[in-house]
Amino acid sequence: ATVDWFGDYHQLDEIVQWYQNLTATYPNLVTFLPSIGKTVEGRDIFAATITGANTTGATKPQFFFQGLVHAREWISGSTVQWLSNQLVQGYAADPSLLDSTEFIFVPVVNPDGYDYTWTTDRLWRKNRALPSGVDLNRNYDDHWGQGGSSPDPTSDTYMGPSAASEPETQAVSAFFLSFPNLVGAIDFHSYSQLVLRPYGWTFAPAPDETLNKQAGDGIAATILSVNQMQYVSEPSTDLYPTSGTSTDFWYTQRRIYSFCIELRPNMTGQGFLLDRTQIVPTSQEIWSSVLWWVGFVKGNPLPVPPL
Ligand code: 0X9
Ligand code: ZN
Secondary structure (H helix, E strand, O other): OOHHHHHOOHHHHHHHHHHHHHHHHHOEEEEEEEOOOOOOOOEEEEEEEEOOOOOOOOOOOEEEOOOOOOOOHHHHHHHHHHHHHHHHOOOOOHHHHHHOEEEEEEEOOOOHHHHHHHOOOOOOOOOOOOOOOHHHHHHHOOOOOOOOOOOOOOOEEEEEOOOOOOHHHHHHHHHHOOOEEEEEEEEEEEEEEEEEEEEEEEEOOOHHHHHHHHHHHHHHHHHHHHOOOOOEEEEHHHOOOOOOHHHHHHHHHOOOOOEEEEEOOOOOOOOOOOOHHHHHHHHHHHHEEEEEEHHHHHHOOOOOOOO
């Protein structure tokens, strides 16, 4: 069933059902959160946490993953589902990872937009706020509106009327901040095959640039080792400046390892319309790199906040 599932992309209600099935199959590992908040159109934003037994009694480090902030970037949702699936399927053979770590998933940050890409416009990016959507990855409350975002509502990078104006941004930001032990977070997007580290809003190097670079370079190297796919590791601003992004918010709020990964294809490929046969290989290389990264993050703690 798993092989069939990852052979294609799926609509929102099917993805919700898949997470509910995963929870039913692995009730001791998966907690399904049907609603961490509502969207503009009244849909629920769901989440899941995955962890094993607490064998040591120690507080577990927490890792946060999200996908489908941008509605048309379908591979980002599939990849997050693959990570969830690998974690639960690997538990029986080796419980050590889940017994020592908690993983948090928001697979579909933008369910309204995602639904719209299935029903109406495959290349829709933003949420569905009237009249023409807000770019949720310009709406976070971090240096909001300070460059690399647009005040024009018709722009694909429209920042919204105010910082965290959108219910989706508010919900996922509050959900993120509710976890006391976060050490790393990844926001999955497509496309271009990039591993992007803070900052997005300024060319100034982040205070943890040395470790952030080691982490990002290691992710890219691990991806390369699986299927020989080239990903470029760089600060976000080197791609282009952005403000109000999730990764800057995460890094500034909590001083954790914070990455935006742009998945397949590369610049010469099918863009957002990545063929469904690419779901499995893309997910496999990302799974390997996430496992490496989790180990790196645990072994190389960043200084405690505040920045
Ligand atoms: O522009 C974006 O939001 C991301 N690219 S996409 O093509 N998926 O829209 C890149 C954002 C990179 N910057 C930060 N994460 N700060
Ligand atoms: Zn994106």
